[in-house]
Amino acid sequence: MSHSADRRDAAWWVDRAVQSLVFVGGISGILFIIGIFIFISKEGYGFIVSTLDFGEFFASPRWRPTSSHNPTYGALALIAGTASVTGLAMIVAVPFSLGAAIYIGEFATGKTREYLKVLVEMLAAIPSVVWGFIGLSIMNPLIIELFNVPVGLNVLNSGIILGLMAAPIMTTLAEDALKAVPDTYREAAEALGATRWQVIFRVVLPAAKNGLVAAILLGVGRGFGETMAVLMASGHSINLPTSPFDSVRALTATIAAELGETAAGSEHYQALFTLGIFLFIVTFVINLTADLVVRGVRKQRP
Amino acid sequence: MSETAETRAEDPAGTGAGKISVRDLTIRYGDKVALSGASFDVYENEIFGIIGPAGSGKTSFLRALNRMSDMTPNMVIEGDIAIDGRPVRSWRNVYALRRRIGVVFPLPVGLPMTIYDNVALSPRLRGIKSKAKLDEIVERCLSRAALWDEVKDRLGSLGSLLSGGQQQRLTIARALSQDPEILLLDEFSIAVDPVTTMRIEDVLKELRSEMTIVLVTNLVQQARRLADRTAFFLTGELVEVADTEDLFTGNSKDPRTRDYVEGRFG
Ligand SMILES: Nc1ncnc2c1ncn2[C@@H]1O[C@H](COP(=O)(O)OP(=O)(O)O)[C@@H](O)[C@H]1O
Numbered sequence: 129m130s131h132s133a134d135r136r137d138a139a140w141w142v143d144r145a146v147q148s149l150v151f152v153g154g155i156s157g158i159l160f161i162i163g164i165f166i167f168i169s170k171e172g173y174g175f176i177v178s179t180l181d182f183g184e185f186f187a188s189p190r191w192r193p194t195s196s197h198n199p200t201y202g203a204l205a206l207i208a209g210t211a212s213v214t215g216l217a218m219i220v221a222v223p224f225s226l227g228a229a230i231y232i233g234e235f236a237t238g239k240t241r242e243y244l245k246v247l248v249e250m251l252a253a254i255p256s257v258v259w260g261f262i263g264l265s266i267m268n269p270l271i272i273e274l275f276n277v278p279v280g281l282n283v284l285n286s287g288i289i290l291g292l293m294a295a296p297i298m299t300t301l302a303e304d305a306l307k308a309v310p311d312t313y314r315e316a317a318e319a320l321g322a323t324r325w326q327v328i329f330r331v332v333l334p335a336a337k338n339g340l341v342a343a344i345l346l347g348v349g350r351g352f353g354e355t356m357a358v359l360m361a362s363g364h365s366i367n368l369p370t371s372p373f374d375s376v377r378a379l380t381a382t383i384a385a386e387l388g389e390t391a392a393g394s395e396h397y398q399a400l401f402t403l404g405i406f407l408f409i410v411t412f413v414i415n416l417t418a419d420l421v422v423r424g425v426r427k428q429r430p
Numbered sequence: 431m432s433e434t435a436e437t438r439a440e441d442p443a444g445t446g447a448g449k450i451s452v453r454d455l456t457i458r459y460g461d462k463v464a465l466s467g468a469s470f471d472v473y474e475n476e477i478f479g480i481i482g483p484a485g486s487g488k489t490s491f492l493r494a495l496n497r498m499s500d501m502t503p504n505m506v507i508e509g510d511i512a513i514d515g516r517p518v519r520s521w522r523n524v525y526a527l528r529r530r531i532g533v534v535f536p537l538p539v540g541l542p543m544t545i546y547d548n549v550a551l552s553p554r555l556r557g558i559k560s561k562a563k564l565d566e567i568v569e570r571c572l573s574r575a576a577l578w579d580e581v582k583d584r585l586g587s588l589g590s591l592l593s594g595g596q597q598q599r600l601t602i603a604r605a606l607s608q609d610p611e612i613l614l615l616d617e618f619s620i621a622v623d624p625v626t627t628m629r630i631e632d633v634l635k636e637l638r639s640e641m642t643i644v645l646v647t648n649l650v651q652q653a654r655r656l657a658d659r660t661a662f663f664l665t666g667e668l669v670e671v672a673d674t675e676d677l678f679t680g681n682s683k684d685p686r687t688r689d690y691v692e693g694r695f696g
């Protein structure tokens with residue numbers, strides 16, 4: 129072999145350039161996230177160290193940031209609002225999305241399957257304001273009519289809307305998890321005389337467990353972070369809900385509705401950023417958990 | 431299985447046919463013929479070898495036999511395969527049919543559950559719940575598949591983490607847990623080391639007294655070592671069926687068989 133072959137040729141330089149570009153792309157994503165976190169932390173920091181009473185924040189339902197003589201910053205009702213809406217949404221979305229994923233992944237074949245997948249992806253692309261509109265103009269009168277209640281903008285309405293909103297993306301993720309189960313597992317179980325359902329329940333679902341849990345967790349994360357649809361369908365009034373027919377207010381909706389009316393740097397402004405920090409941490413933890421589950425860090429050995 | 435006791439009788443239909451009788455079997459995928467007009471018998475308690483180059487229709491035959499063909503949308507089967515005189519396509523409960531037939535695939539498939547659960551799966555599907563009974567089945571099947579000694583201290587670890595050779599023996603243990611009358615093996619040694627292959631071959635020789643074994647193999651010499659009779663498939667044609675000894679001592683009827691057996695092609 130001659131030494132002249134060892135030259136940095138065009139392919140070598142292209143490889144170098146692409147490596148650098150990909151590196152810059154990857155790093156900037158991480159920097160953006162850190163930057164956003166620093167920004168919201170900085171805006172809320174002063175309030176957190178000087179004014180915020182953690183006991184009040186987590187235990188009091190009184191969110192009265194605009195009171196002129198004695199503003200209070202209890203986020204409990206907002207947290208309960210978000211939690212109740214997300215909880216109901218998951219009750220709606222989990223059976224829907226798992227059922228749809230099992231049908232698409234295990235039963236549908238050929239064209240049906242392709243059409244259904246496209247349909248689900250189209251559903252996932254409906255903007256949240258449209259869902260909010262459906263909540264406001266269709267679900268609201270429907271709930272008033274069906275249950276004979278004075279207002280139809282409540283936990284029930286926004287939970288269903290949010291559930292329908294989260295279901296398509298959860299379906300897609302769950303279907304991916306089922307698809308990742310090798311066909312050889314299905315064939316091996318079928319050869320043992322397992323019925324379709326036995327194959328699904330005994331072999332496929334357990335094998336896809338991590339991916340399915342992650343799909344649900346990402347749906348929960350989606351529910352926590354959703355703003356517009358919840359703002360429109362929940363009634364947006366501060367309440368500790370005791371029934372699905374109570375109107376509630378969500379963390380996100382509070383920030384969206386109030387931030388524009390506060391003076392930058394004011395106590396109220398900083399309090400809203402504190403809500404933002406809290407949301408950021410919760411969603412971050414949920415997504416991180418989902419990620420760990422997917423990687424099977426919590427690999428369970430029965 | 432009381433039904434088994436009856437149907438295992440030598441010649442229940444009075445047809446003079448074997449345990450498995452194949453008549454004018456043609457298998458197609460759409461227009462493509464995978465096997466055409468094959469007729470032969472597999473007798474009870476023999477090891478029946480099937481040899482032939484890739485694409486000859488060997489796997490297709492096995493899939494038609496346990497009706498895995500039902501799952502393949504464009505797979506068409508004409509003619510008859512009967513077990514104990516009863517055509518497999520006449521079974522309304524295909525799952526019950528499959529439970530009588532154990533299958534070992536070319537690539538080992540350890541299901542992603544514990545070693546214990548792998549072997550206990552089929553008995554559990556049949557409704558056996560007693561822990562003592564399951565323990566007994568698991569130990570017996572793993573022992574007969576020559577795997578018990580290697581895994582008895584870690585029955586709770588994942589079956590999919592075993593080595594290839596161990597997973598293949600696990601697959602055999604799983605097939606035995608069905609108490610099958612017929613055991614189908616499809617090129618089981620493709621991903622298995624030679625030592626394990628020998629151990630599995632010994633296992634098969636012992637199982638012969640209890641069940642009928644159809645051994646599809648890519649290794650001509652493996653058929654010679656194990657099979658009582660051997661069929662030679664060539665691109666969808668059944669060239670001939672004969673006593674294994676005859677095929678390997680130059681007494682085959684068809685010159686193509688001799689060429690293949692002697693390694694001149696394939
Ligand atoms: N699912 C399928 N669809 C279409 N053709 C197939 C399918 N499976 C097998 N074949 C074709 O049928 C023929 C026989 O295949 P196979 O039974 O797998 O042979 P062997 O096991 O002897 O290698 C081959 O030509 C193969 O390409």
Ligand SMILES: [Mg+2]
Pocket residue numbers: 488489490616
């Ligand atoms: Mg094959």
